[in-house]
Amino acid sequence: MKKIFWWIRELLFPRRCPVCDNPVNPAGKKICISCRSKLKYVPEEHCMKCGKPLLQENEEYCAECRQREHEFIQGKSLYEYESAAASIYRFKYAKRREYAEFFGEELSERFRDIIKEWDADALIPIPIHETRKRKRGYNQAELLAEQLGKRLDIPVESKLLVRCRKTTPQKELNAVQRQNNLKKAFKISKNDVKLSTIIVIDDIYTTGSTVDEATRILKRAGIEKVYVLTLAIGNI
Numbered sequence: 001m002k003k004i005f006w007w008i009r010e011l012l013f014p015r016r017c018p019v020c021d022n023p024v025n026p027a028g029k030k031i032c033i034s035c036r037s038k039l040k041y042v043p044e045e046h047c048m049k050c051g052k053p054l055l056q057e058n059e060e061y062c063a064e065c066r067q068r069e070h071e072f073i074q075g076k077s078l079y080e081y082e083s084a085a086a087s088i089y090r091f092k093y094a095k096r097r098e099y100a101e102f103f104g105e106e107l108s109e110r111f112r113d114i115i116k117e118w119d120a121d122a123l124i125p126i127p128i129h130e131t132r133k134r135k136r137g138y139n140q141a142e143l144l145a146e147q148l149g150k151r152l153d154i155p156v157e158s159k160l161l162v163r164c165r166k167t168t169p170q171k172e173l174n175a176v177q178r179q180n181n182l183k184k185a186f187k188i189s190k191n192d193v194k195l196s197t198i199i200v201i202d203d204i205y206t207t208g209s210t211v212d213e214a215t216r217i218l219k220r221a222g223i224e225k226v227y228v229l230t231l232a233i234g235n236i
């Protein structure tokens with residue numbers, strides 16, 4: 001019986017592949033077998049601080065992290081940006097919220113051990129402004145956090161950190177503008193924060209300005225340790 005419902009649902013609303021956006025082939029999987037290799041994982045040689053792929057072997061930190069301190073302790077990211085860019089674009093702007101299940105599974109499988117080590121009390125998605133969320137229908141970072149939290153049994157706190165100002169999309173700005181753009185962008189929604197270690201979840205990491213600013217606000221509210229997990233990383 002369950003199988004019949006599944007088939008009807010698959011016929012009416014086939015699950016789309018996060019890479020090619022066609023109904024997944026074969027049906028029942030979360031991604032086409034032939035599309036699987038198009039998403040490139042960040043290699044083992046990545047920055048110890050932010051998780052960005054390193055241009056030269058034997059380096060510990062990327063050029064940016066050698067120059068600039070970050071507010072967070074450590075960050076990891078799943079895919080190299082270019083390989084996932086089109087997919088993340090649809091995930092964000094073309095109502096493909098269904099991709100979250102695949103991405104959440106990927107994040108949980110790839111980072112299970114390090115997440116255990118981080119030993120976080122909660123996952124905190126980077127919020128988007130309320131009007132933007134209403135228009136889009138969801139916050140993609142929140143969907144990722146929910147999928148990951150469900151799989152690894154970590155609570156998701158999606159209401160604690162709030163976006164109080166609608167900011168220009170970071171991708172349209174340079175590094176200095178990005179930092180200014182985020183001033184007073186976030187606030188904490190309650191006075192009594194009981195968390196001490198958290199993981200910030202976002203879709204894309206570029207310069208780290210967004211997660212740094214969010215971390216600053218979270219630390220000011222009493223959170224001691226902040227780690228960062230993102231779906232894709234790169235220079236945009």
Ligand SMILES: [Zn+2]
Nearest residue numbers: 017020032035
């Ligand atoms: Zn595909």
Ligand SMILES: [Zn+2]
Nearest residue numbers: 047050062065
């Ligand atoms: Zn780095």
